[in-house]
Amino acid sequence: MENKDEIPSGIAVGLVPEVAARAAKKVKESIGIPVAVKITPELALFHMLKAIPLYKKAGVSAFTANHSFLSVAPPDIYNGGKTSFPHMETTALFMTQGPWHRFATYRNVAMLGKYFKDADVMACAGLTIPEHCIEVMMFGAKAVQLSSGIFLNGVSFPGKVLDFMKTYMQQQGYSRVSDFTGLGQKYLVEMEECQQEFKPQVGRLIASIDREKCVGLSKCKICLDNWCYATYEEDGKPMVDARLCSSCNLCVIRCPHEARSLQYID
Ligand SMILES: Cc1cc2nc3c(=O)[nH]c(=O)nc-3n(C[C@H](O)[C@H](O)[C@H](O)COP(=O)(O)O)c2cc1C
Ligand code: SF4
Ligand code: SF4
Structure with a gap:
């Protein structure tokens, strides 16, 4: 120097x-x-x-x-x-x-x-x-x-x-x-390699809801707390619009009853 x-x-x-x-x-x-x-x-x-x-x-x-x-x-x-x-x-x-x-x-x-x-x-x-x-x-x-x-x-x-x-x-x-x-x-890989793994999942890995575990919207409001565009209400139940789900996994983390998971769809 x-x-x-x-x-x-x-x-x-x-x-x-x-x-x-x-x-x-x-x-x-x-x-x-x-x-x-x-x-x-x-x-x-x-x-x-x-x-x-x-x-x-x-x-x-x-x-x-x-x-x-x-x-x-x-x-x-x-x-x-x-x-x-x-x-x-x-x-x-x-x-x-x-x-x-x-x-x-x-x-x-x-x-x-x-x-x-x-x-x-x-x-x-x-x-x-x-x-x-x-x-x-x-x-x-x-x-x-x-x-x-x-x-x-x-x-x-x-x-x-x-x-x-x-x-x-x-x-x-x-x-x-x-x-x-x-x-x-x-x-641990470089970002580009990780993106290669992630890209094919976009649009295919969608949140699904286990109806046995979900306690329903009358008892739990977390799903409709205004943070996910893909989730909506139908007959007192949370539903997922697959076209809007971005596979972000947030609902899986937030659901207190482990009713949410990401599943592959064809
Ligand atoms: C009271 C105290 C004394 C420390 N003295 C030294 C030191 O003499 N040399 C050193 O390299 N780091 C020293 N450190 C820093 C620690 O070794 C460590 O790098 C730092 O606390 C971060 O770790 P932590 O998040 O587990 O506290 C000291 C930290 C504390 C709290
Ligand atoms: S957060 Fe879980 S338990 Fe609550 S409504 Fe949503 S899916 Fe059901
Ligand atoms: S929180 Fe994320 S993963 Fe869950 S339904 Fe909404 S967009 Fe899909």
């Missing part, structure tokens, strides 16, 4: 992968042991794709994905927008942690698993229930770091995750952790 003033510092180093990769290379050369980089979720998807070859070239062999977003705590809307931190007159544009980081963690763990297969990845950020830990491992994480999960659930949380994992593995028939690590990777 030409201008020294442009070189970021602290957590912002990850925003300029050229600098982060060069620093990692120097550290590796100096201490001669494998180097792991903790990456930022702030780097957008396409910038992350460009960063991966730089880290490869620098000899980085492991990652923690991710650190925290640089964000800000909410204002107190009942106190003129003052900071909601107790005893503080001001608030900083600073880091936040916690559950809302989770999908950025999935993204970067999945991306590293796909585009940097040799790297070891430790998942971090937003993992607050045991299932989250299995999910990131299915995307290829070999280890999990718990931070907010411990604040929210107490210090017994890591033990609970391990207990859950043992039961889960017994139920699913996995004898080793490596039996399920990375299994979800093979379902």
Whole structure:
């Protein structure tokens, strides 16, 4: 980088992968042991794709994905927008942690698993229930770091995750952790490939209603809550106009009686 003033510092180093990769290379050369980089979720998807070859070239062999977003705590809307931190007159544009980081963690763990297969990845950020830990491992994480999960659930949380994992593995028939690590990777494809799978379904995959399970519109109004153009009422029952159904699956998710499903029609 030409201008020294442009070189970021602290957590912002990850925003300029050229600098982060060069620093990692120097550290590796100096201490001669494998180097792991903790990456930022702030780097957008396409910038992350460009960063991966730089880290490869620098000899980085492991990652923690991710650190925290640089964000800000909410204002107190009942106190003129003052900071909601107790005893503080001001608030900083600073880091936040916690559950809302989770999908950025999935993204970067999945991306590293796909585009940097040799790297070891430790998942971090937003993992607050045991299932989250299995999910990131299915995307290829070999280890999990718990931070907010411990604040929210107490210090017994890591033990609970391990207990859950043992039961889960017994139920699913996995004898080793490596039996399920990375299994979800093979379902991750580029958007174009996914669209190729989806296109033939449009107009053929239509919501259907199981009349045995549906309790009827006199008892349940969810279907006609004005959010689906395809659903209409006939004789007190919800009906689906197949020509208007866009296969969006929302009604399947929202029906509290599992009466809805998507079915192929010819
Ligand atoms: C009290 C506290 C101290 C932290 N100290 C560090 C630190 O020294 N180095 C670091 O890389 N991350 C540090 N972090 C960030 C966490 O490692 C983690 O990246 C972040 O909390 C996001 O994960 P979470 O959503 O599970 O909390 C700290 C977080 C908290 C809450
Ligand atoms: S939401 Fe489900 S149970 Fe309720 S009316 Fe619709 S299909 Fe029937
Ligand atoms: S919510 Fe979506 S899937 Fe269900 S009937 Fe409406 S358009 Fe079809």
